[in-house]
Amino acid sequence: MLKYIVDTVKKDKYKALWLSHSSISDYLKCPRLYYLHTIYKDLRTGHKISIVNPSLTLGQTVHSVIESLACLSLEERFKTSPLFKFEEAWKKVSGEKGGFENSDEEVLFKEKGVKMIKNIIENPGPVANKAIRIRSENGLPYYWFSEDDNVILCGKIDWLEYLPETDSVHIIDFKTGRIEEDEGSLQLPIYLLLANNLQKRKVTAASYWYLGNEKGIVKQKLPDEKESADKISKIAGRIALARKLNHFKCPSGGCRYCYPYERILKNEGVWVGVSEYQQDVYMLKKPQPKPVRPQNR
Numbered sequence: 001m002l003k004y005i006v007d008t009v010k011k012d013k014y015k016a017l018w019l020s021h022s023s024i025s026d027y028l029k030c031p032r033l034y035y036l037h038t039i040y041k042d043l044r045t046g047h048k049i050s051i052v053n054p055s056l057t058l059g060q061t062v063h064s065v066i067e068s069l070a071c072l073s074l075e076e077r078f079k080t081s082p083l084f085k086f087e088e089a090w091k092k093v094s095g096e097k098g099g100f101e102n103s104d105e106e107v108l109f110k111e112k113g114v115k116m117i118k119n120i121i122e123n124p125g126p127v128a129n130k131a132i133r134i135r136s137e138n139g140l141p142y143y144w145f146s147e148d149d150n151v152i153l154c155g156k157i158d159w160l161e162y163l164p165e166t167d168s169v170h171i172i173d174f175k176t177g178r179i180e181e182d183e184g185s186l187q188l189p190i191y192l193l194l195a196n197n198l199q200k201r202k203v204t205a206a207s208y209w210y211l212g213n214e215k216g217i218v219k220q221k222l223p224d225e226k227e228s229a230d231k232i233s234k235i236a237g238r239i240a241l242a243r244k245l246n247h248f249k250c251p252s253g254g255c256r257y258c259y260p261y262e263r264i265l266k267n268e269g270v271w272v273g274v275s276e277y278q279q280d281v282y283m284l285k286k287p288q289p290k291p292v293r294p295q296n297r
Contacts (some may be wrong), residue, residue: 016150017240018142019232022188027239029242029257034239035248036261047280051260052272054109055108057098059176061089062116062211063158066174070131070159077128078121096272099283116176116211125217132160132169134198143197145229151236157191159197168204171195172217175210186235188220189228196225260284 027034041048065085069077081172087284092109100106120127134141134157142154159172171191173181181187188206195203206220250258263269 010077011144011147011150013152016152017236017243018152018154019145019236019239020153020155021187022155024186024190024232024235024239025287026257027235027242030250030252030255031242031248032250032255033257033261034242036258036265037070039243039248040261042280045280047274047278049261049264050279050281051264051269052093052097052099052103052281052283054070054099055177057093057100057131058109058113061086061093062113062176063174064089065117066120066127066154066158069127070133074128074130078124082248083114084119086113096283097281099272101285112212113176119211122284123216126159126161126170126172132162132199132201134160134195141194141198145193145232145236149240152241153190153193153197153232155190155194157194160195162201163204165230166202166204168202169199170205170207171203171208172209175208176212178212180210180215181208186228186231189223189231192223192225193228219283 022032023038026037037050038048057163065082068085072081090113094100094106098109100109109266121150136142140154141156142152144149145153157171161172163170163172171188173187173191175181190205192206203222206222207217208220209217254262263284264282269284272281272283
């Protein structure tokens with residue numbers, strides 16, 4: 001599969017190349033971003049680094065509420081208001097922990113989150129139907145994409161709706177941002193591979209649910225499984241080679257994707273804590289505008 005890798009490798013999840021939609025996206029955007037986000041560790045703490053910002057906090061908090069609903073039976077799902085769960089989750093990310101520079105900014109993003117949760121409560125759609133949970137280890141679903149090459153594919157699917165008429169499943173991904181998913185995105189191909197390898201029912205539908213705009217649930221064409229696997233295989237080969245050669249150069253010599261992490265290395269970030277994944281979390285404050293000097297008259 002990975003034609004560039006010459007050494008013989010053995011199945012070992014601790015030494016395996018772990019791939020997800022997030023890590024693959026990082027590498028395709030900028031190899032330097034991939035390195036700083038996925039590989040680099042602070043010598044002082046031994047931790048990887050991550051950056052928090054209001055949009056990311058909003059998305060993660062809304063998704064945490066949705067994930068909690070999927071774990072419950074239909075009878076229990078709405079007994080406790082999702083709005084209450086959102087309020088409790090928000091307390092953990094309030095202030096700088098969520099990347100908010102001031103209370104006005106935090107209120108703005110919190111109101112967006114409340115609106116999204118209300119949208120689900122008032123129009124639950126698939127969330128009111130039976131959901132399928134796929135097996136995971138320590139909360140992260142994964143499978144061996146290639147045992148021969150020691151590659152693991154992992155990721156969390158937001159929602160797997162069970163379709164009793166066909167005894168199949170419907171992949172649903174919740175979107176909290178303003179930008180719609182690109183047609184060339186590898187998210188659905190990766191989710192399709194995960195769903196097909198981690199549970200027994202056939203995937204017969206896939207949708208994006210845009211919570212942040214009026215589009216709502218938008219059905220997507222199901223990717224071809226073989227084509228999806230081939231695409232991931234080629235990218236896995238590129239990443240594996242880059243890791244072997246330790247070659248993670250920004251093609252632009254510094255781009256908007258890797259620049260925020262370079263700022264962290266220059267001590268321009270504000271440390272806000274350690275994540276559940278043992279990452280040092282930082283926020284970056286917006287540059288202050290230079291004062292305008294009054295002109296002499």
